[in-house]
Amino acid sequence: MTGRQLITETQNTWCPGCGNFSIQFALKGVLETMEKEGKSLDEVVLVTGIGCHGKMSDYLNINTFSSLHGRAIPAATAIKLANPDLTVICCSGDGDSYAEGLDHLIFAAKRNIDITMIVHNNRVYGLTTGQYTPTSPLGFRGKSTPKGTIEYPFNPVELMLASGATYVARGYTKKMDQLKKLVLGGVGHKGFAFIDTLQICAIFFPATDYYTPRVYDLPETETGDFESACVKGREWDYNSDAKIALGVFYQETLPTLGERGASSPIAQPAREEAVRDFLASRT
Amino acid sequence: MDEISVLIGGKAGDGINNAGAMVAQLLNRMGYRIYLYFDYPSLIRGGHNFAIVRGSDQYIAGHRNRADFVLALNKETIDRHREKYSHETVIIFNADQMKLPGNGISVKAILSEEKAPEIMGNSAMIGAFAKAAGIEWSKVEEVFRVHMPKAPDLNLRVARKGYDVQVQIRAIGRGDNRPVALLTGNEAIGLGLVRGGLETYLSYPMTPSSSLLHFLAEQEDRFGLMVVHPENEIGVVIMALGFTYAGKRVAVGTSGGGFCLMTEGLSFAGMAELPVVFVVSQRTGPSTGLPTYTGQSELDFVRSAGQGEFPRFIVAPSDAQEALYWSAVAMNMAWKFQLPAFILPDKTLSEGTYSVDTSAVPEVPCETSPMWDGAGTYGRYTDTPSGVSPLAFPGRQGAVIKVDSYAHDESGNTTEEAEIVEMMAGKRLRKGEMLAREMEGYATVVVSGDPESGTALLCWGSTKGACDEVGARLGLRVVRPVVLTPFPADQLKRSLEGADHLIVVEENATAQLASLALLHGIAAEKKILRFDGRPFTQDDLLEKVQEAIA
Numbered sequence: 156m157t158g159r160q161l162i163t164e165t166q167n168t169w170c171p172g173c174g175n176f177s178i179q180f181a182l183k184g185v186l187e188t189m190e191k192e193g194k195s196l197d198e199v200v201l202v203t204g205i206g207c208h209g210k211m212s213d214y215l216n217i218n219t220f221s222s223l224h225g226r227a228i229p230a231a232t233a234i235k236l237a238n239p240d241l242t243v244i245c246c247s248g249d250g251d252s253y254a255e256g257l258d259h260l261i262f263a264a265k266r267n268i269d270i271t272m273i274v275h276n277n278r279v280y281g282l283t284t285g286q287y288t289p290t291s292p293l294g295f296r297g298k299s300t301p302k303g304t305i306e307y308p309f310n311p312v313e314l315m316l317a318s319g320a321t322y323v324a325r326g327y328t329k330k331m332d333q334l335k336k337l338v339l340g341g342v343g344h345k346g347f348a349f350i351d352t353l354q355i356c357a358i359f360f361p362a363t364d365y366y367t368p369r370v371y372d373l374p375e376t377e378t379g380d381f382e383s384a385c386v387k388g389r390e391w392d393y394n395s396d397a398k399i400a401l402g403v404f405y406q407e408t409l410p411t412l413g414e415r416g417a418s419s420p421i422a423q424p425a426r427e428e429a430v431r432d433f434l435a436s437r438t
Numbered sequence: 439m440d441e442i443s444v445l446i447g448g449k450a451g452d453g454i455n456n457a458g459a460m461v462a463q464l465l466n467r468m469g470y471r472i473y474l475y476f477d478y479p480s481l482i483r484g485g486h487n488f489a490i491v492r493g494s495d496q497y498i499a500g501h502r503n504r505a506d507f508v509l510a511l512n513k514e515t516i517d518r519h520r521e522k523y524s525h526e527t528v529i530i531f532n533a534d535q536m537k538l539p540g541n542g543i544s545v546k547a548i549l550s551e552e553k554a555p556e557i558m559g560n561s562a563m564i565g566a567f568a569k570a571a572g573i574e575w576s577k578v579e580e581v582f583r584v585h586m587p588k589a590p591d592l593n594l595r596v597a598r599k600g601y602d603v604q605v606q607i608r609a610i611g612r613g614d615n616r617p618v619a620l621l622t623g624n625e626a627i628g629l630g631l632v633r634g635g636l637e638t639y640l641s642y643p644m645t646p647s648s649s650l651l652h653f654l655a656e657q658e659d660r661f662g663l664m665v666v667h668p669e670n671e672i673g674v675v676i677m678a679l680g681f682t683y684a685g686k687r688v689a690v691g692t693s694g695g696g697f698c699l700m701t702e703g704l705s706f707a708g709m710a711e712l713p714v715v716f717v718v719s720q721r722t723g724p725s726t727g728l729p730t731y732t733g734q735s736e737l738d739f740v741r742s743a744g745q746g747e748f749p750r751f752i753v754a755p756s757d758a759q760e761a762l763y764w765s766a767v768a769m770n771m772a773w774k775f776q777l778p779a780f781i782l783p784d785k786t787l788s789e790g791t792y793s794v795d796t797s798a799v800p801e802v803p804c805e806t807s808p809m810w811d812g813a814g815t816y817g818r819y820t821d822t823p824s825g826v827s828p829l830a831f832p833g834r835q836g837a838v839i840k841v842d843s844y845a846h847d848e849s850g851n852t853t854e855e856a857e858i859v860e861m862m863a864g865k866r867l868r869k870g871e872m873l874a875r876e877m878e879g880y881a882t883v884v885v886s887g888d889p890e891s892g893t894a895l896l897c898w899g900s901t902k903g904a905c906d907e908v909g910a911r912l913g914l915r916v917v918r919p920v921v922l923t924p925f926p927a928d929q930l931k932r933s934l935e936g937a938d939h940l941i942v943v944e945e946n947a948t949a950q951l952a953s954l955a956l957l958h959g960i961a962a963e964k965k966i967l968r969f970d971g972r973p974f975t976q977d978d979l980l981e982k983v984q985e986a987i988a
Contacts, residue, residue, distance in 0.1 A: 165851055200679075200832045205843075212840065213851045218832040220683055221852070222841040223706055226676040229668065231679025234832065237638070241684070259676075262669045360705065388562055419660030420637060423804060429660050430629050434796055436584070437619040438466070 159196065161186055165213045172357035174328030175207055178246070178275060179214060181326075181335040186217065188339060189242070199242045202231040204246035204256065207282050207356075208275035225256025228263045231241045231270045232412070239413050242342060243270040250280045253311060254291040264318035264347050266412040271341035271348040272312065277356035278393075285359040292394045297359075312388040312404060316381070322348035323384065324403045327370055329357050329363060333401060340403060346411050353399075366399060373402035381405060440495045442470070442610050443631035444567070445505035445522065447488035447515025448480055448560075456587070457509070457560040458489030458539040462620055462791055463581045464564075464573055465493035469613030473903065475792035475973070480645070480729040486514050495613040499757040499792060500903030503977040506608075507571060509563045511535065528607050530566050532559065541570065541604060549600040554592055560562055561586075561593040565600030572609025575601060615816040619794045623787035623900075624650035626719055626794060627756035628657070630765025631689050635714075635773075635804045638664045640674045641691040645717040647731045650691045671696040675703030675714075683841055685831035686959040687769060689715035694723050694736050701743045704778055708748025710841045711819065711827070711866065713772035713779070715765075716740075720784040721969040731971030732785035734899055735946040737954070740780050741923055744941035745789045747863070751779040752923035756884075758901035759799060760790035764920065765945025767880070773806040774876070775826060784924070784945070784974040810837060817848040821861065825868030861901045874924035882926035883933045884918045889916040893987055896962060898922065898951050900973065901943050907976040908983050921949075928959035939963055941986050947971065950973045 161183050169175045182201075190196055193339050203209040212219035212223035222230045231245040252260045252274055263272065279297065280286040286299040290311065294303040315323050322344040326334040334352065341348030355363055373387065384405035391397040422430070446457050455476050462472045465915035470493030478487040490501040505522045508515065510531040518537070523529070533542030543566050545559040552558075561582075568578045578601065582594045621629070628650055631639070641651040655665040664686075668674050674690050681688045695719050707714050720736045742750060751771045755761040765781055772779035784880035810816055810830040816837035820827045827848075830837040840850030845862065847853045884902075885894060887895070887909030894915040897905045902918055909916035917933045919926055934940065936965065942952040947969040952962040964986045968974055 163851065195835070197837065198833050210852070212842065216838055217836060219840045219842075219850070220680065221840070221844060222510050222676065222679075224790070226672065226703075226750050229673045229676035230680035230683070233666075233677035234684045236683035237681045237686045238831075238833055239512055245468070258669050259673060262673070279476050369776055418658060418664040419662060423635060426632055429662075429794075430632055433629065433660065434619040434621075434794070437621055437625075 159216055161216055163214055167214060168210065168354045169207060170357050172278060172355065173207070174354035174356065175211070175275060175336065177328035177331045178273065178354065179211060181331050181338055182211070182215065182244070183337040185338045185342065189342065194242065198240055199232050199244065202234065202243065202245045203253035203388065204229045204247045206251050206275075206280070208246050208248045208251070211246045216243060225251050225254070226259065226348055227251065228256060228259035228272070232263060232266070232268045236413055244342065245270055247272065247274050249274060249276040249278060249288045249290050250371050253309070261314070264315050264320035264349065266323055267319060267346045267409055269346055269411040269413060271338060271350070272357060273338060273350050273352055275354045276311070276351050277354040277360050277413050278362070279356050279360040281356050281359055308393040310389065310392050311351045313385065316388055316405060320349045321346035321409050322403065322406045323388070323405045324348070324350045325401050326350055326352040327401055328352060329367060330370070330401065333372070338389065344432045345407065346409060352379055360409045369397070369399045370401050371398055373400050375402065378403045379405040440611050440613065442493045442506050443504055443781070444491045444500050444507040444509065445488060445515070446491070446509040446511070446517060447486065447519065448511030449483070450478060450485045451483040451512050452487065453557055453560050454478070454487040454489050454511070457564060458491050460564050460581060460585060461491045461567065461793065463585050463826065464511065464568060464577060465491060466617045466620055466793070467577050468493065468573060468579060470608065470616045471497050471613070471615055472791065473498045473500055473792040476789050478730050486518060488515065488519070493613070495615065496978065498903065498907070499905065500973070501663060501975055503975050507567060509567055511563065512561065525949045528570055528606070530563060531572060541566065542602060543600055549597055551599065552592065552595050554595070554596050558593055558596045561596040561876070562600035563569060565597030566604035569601045569604040570607045570897045572606050574643065619796060620791050621758045621762075621791055621794050622649065622791050623758050623761050623783050624719070624789065626761035626792070627765045627783065628653050630762045631715065631769055632661045632663070633762070633802055634769030635687045636663065636689055637686040637768060638666065638688045640666045640668060640678050640688065642668060642671050642674050642696060642848035642938070644693045644696045646721055646788040646964045647691040647693050647717060650717060651791060651794070652831065654798065655890070662669035662679050666771050666784055672703065675700040678701060679707060679710070679712045680713045681833070682714050687773065689717060689769070691717040691719070693719050693721050694739065695829065697736070697743065705744035705746055707778045707873070708744060708750065708866070709746065709843055711776040712841065713776050715768050715772050715781065716891070717781045717783070719788040720782065722749070722969070728971040730785065732900070732973050733945050733969065733971065734784055734901070735950070735969070736782065737898075737922065737950040740782055748866050749777050749873060751777065751873060751921070752782055753780065753783040753921050754899040755920065756788065756899055756918065757787065757944055759794045760920065761787065762794060762796070763799050763802065770802065770805040771873060771876070775873045776807055777869060777873070779827075782899065784900050790900070797902070818850040819846060819848045819862065821865050823850055824863040824872050826872070870924065877921055877924055877926060879920065882921035882931040885915065886919055887916040888913045889915055892937055893939040894934055895943050895983065896955065897943040901945060904974040904976045904979045905943055908979050909946050911980065912983060912987070914983070922954070925954060925958060930958070930960060936958065939987070941966060941983065943974065943979065945969060
């Protein structure tokens with residue numbers, strides 16, 4: 156299907172000013188670019204979790220798999236393993252992939268499965284109306300922590316570097332063109348591409364005034380050194396006041412899960428024969 | 439009935455299971471039908487493991503509380519099983535481990551003469567057993583050549599030494615049966631799934647399902663499979679749904695505890711109409727329970743697991759032969775009606791070894807849902823009279839394929855519209871009705887024993903082995919539903935016509951099948967229940983049934 160309308164007619168219910176719009180339009184741009192470059196959009200699958208980000212499945216007119224809370228990655232992993240010709244993009248939230256489904260995120264990095272992971276990191280649970288997430292700053296007052304959180308956030312960039320992700324980037328919803336570029340880079344990257352995306356939640360975490368003066372762009376040429384990526388990744392710990400780097404922290408090419416675990420299917424009649432052979436071997 | 443039971447005991451790590459398999463193959467070649475029971479605690483080295491290999495001239499699916507021959511690799515084997523021995527029992531023991539009168543084999547001396555490793559001590563014992571039982575050497579040689587996984591030549595030399603030092607004591611008879619394949623229940627399930635078109639198997643290790651994971655992983659290339667061991671059972675089930683979305687026929691395997699973690703994915707499969715086969719091999723619960731022992735306490739759980747209402751298929755094969763057939767059918771039903779299908783074995787079936795007469799296993803042609811014809815706009819959940827929507831998989835030109843865990847419309851987009859929500863619920867339930875109708879064409883209830891008897895034993899799953907033999911000995915009817923969801927109430931009622939006394943036999947504490955039957959107006963008069971992790975043998979069941987009918 157070419158020249159399709161990429162945005163569905165489903166009524167959009169994100170709040171005015173929501174950072175998800177930027178991610179949606181960045182994705183739309185990515186799809187347009189892919190199509191221009193000759194990729195059939197029939198061969199693209201978007202996998203989403205549960206949370207405000209999950210509505211992306213309803214709003215983009217492409218193949219989608221709207222999974223459970225925290226469970227976008229296992230589905231995305233399987234879809235890529237089942238059909239390596241597909242381009243698999245995963246949208247997930249910080250509650251989704253940093254809390255409920257953290258194990259899957261770490262394993263996706265460890266396995267270097269060739270999918271692109273965009274975490275809509277608004278640092279708050281939006282759809283459940285405002286509780287803290289693993290990346291909320293210390294002392295965050297949410298509905299479940301009215302006296303303020305008593306735990307530090309973790310740093311997803313550092314976590315993904317430690318877990319073996321081969322493309323680690325950070326974007327910001329107020330910089331849509333850069334975000335599009337980061338996602339395109341992820342799609343083009345062979346391996347697990349992780350893009351932590353600082354997303355404005357207009358209602359529960361409107362952090363534009365905090366982020367905008369602090370963000371700066373990483374140079375595009377120095378992405379191969381793991382040690383300096385770790386240093387850059389630790390510069391801002393999602394809690395203390397610091398400059399916030401945007402762009403690609405690290406990129407490396409390594410064998411992917413699909414390449415390592417390739418299997419060669421055989422046709423059903425040959426399998427019947429194989430079953431008979433096996434039974435004979437047990438006689 | 440001409441039969442023989444051989445008990446082999448030692449510590450974990452002694453290779454008792456493999457020794458049992460070799461003895462089973464010897465008896466297979468002597469014309470016997472086989473059942474092998476393997477009993478082991480949940481540890482890696484030490485403890486007491488034992489296998490009971492039973493051979494009979496007739497088909498069997500259970501062991502006895504007796505032993506005609508004992509192969510004792512340690513002293514504990516003698517001490518722990520005394521109640522199974524009679525004055526006729528032939529005990530062959532490792533003389534390095536104990537001082538007893540009789541048939542002691544100096545295993546250590548044989549191994550050092552042959553420069554063989556300690557694990558091959560079993561071969562000396564097997565050789566001695568063959569001689570004691572009057573089995574000709576050529577049979578031993580044949581079995582070792584075909585079935586010894588490692589170093590058959592050296593093992594044979596060790597076995598020959600054992601054979602030579604032993605004298606013949608009691609020559610066993612020779613049965614009339616030709617040798618057939620010997621399979622564990624889990625192997626039979628695996629082969630059945632492959633016959634049903636399995637392409638991908640996913641599992642996180644959990645006894646007693648793990649041996650199915652090991653088997654399929656080992657046979658990955660032979661059958662052209664992809665076998666995946668993910669990070670946990672949640673990963674297992676969600677990956678399975680990803681594979682099935684992409685068009686792969688998948689199955690997952692676990693036991694009760696792992697299945698707890700899969701229930702959110704199960705409900706997702708129900709809502710999103712994604713075909714997937716679950717193998718839930720039961721062990722003693724609740725919670726961690728007895729990892730390596732049996733039970734039938736997950737029927738209620740598997741029947742009702744997952745939030746919300748959606749149709750499912752549950753089959754509980756009783757032995758390897760049924761498992762081979764019904765596992766393929768389960769795959770077909772999952773795909774024909776786009777729903778979750780369950781195979782519900784227990785430890786007894788999963789890890790027991792059975793004779794399988796493959797000529798008696800019907801062919802199961804591959805079935806699936808209709809594929810999308812490419813006309814108009816594709817809707818993954820297009821409503822149809824049967825409730826079954828045509829399928830398309832991502833990559834298909836011109837199709838936008840959306841699956842959704844939320845309530846959704848025919849296109850697969852999320853909706854909260856009351857009318858659509860109700861319509862789609864009806865669509866899903868209609869598939870369950872179609873499945874129930876489909877099952878009318880299958881033998882969902884099996885009757886054995888005396889079909890005219892006014893007293894019937896009602897059982898399910900692996901207890902069939904003990905029930906059938908008790909039924910035959912006492913002239914009772916034995917009635918067993920194989921399919922448990924959709925519940926075959928009509929077939930069951932027909933099978934029970936004229937049976938005024940109904941005794942249910944189950945390996946759980948609350949008689950779950952009896953409760954289910956009662957929902958359909960079938961009342962059991964008496965209940966014989968066992969829930970100590972051990973399977974019924976015909977010997978202990980016979981006593982209990984005799985009490986019940988006295």
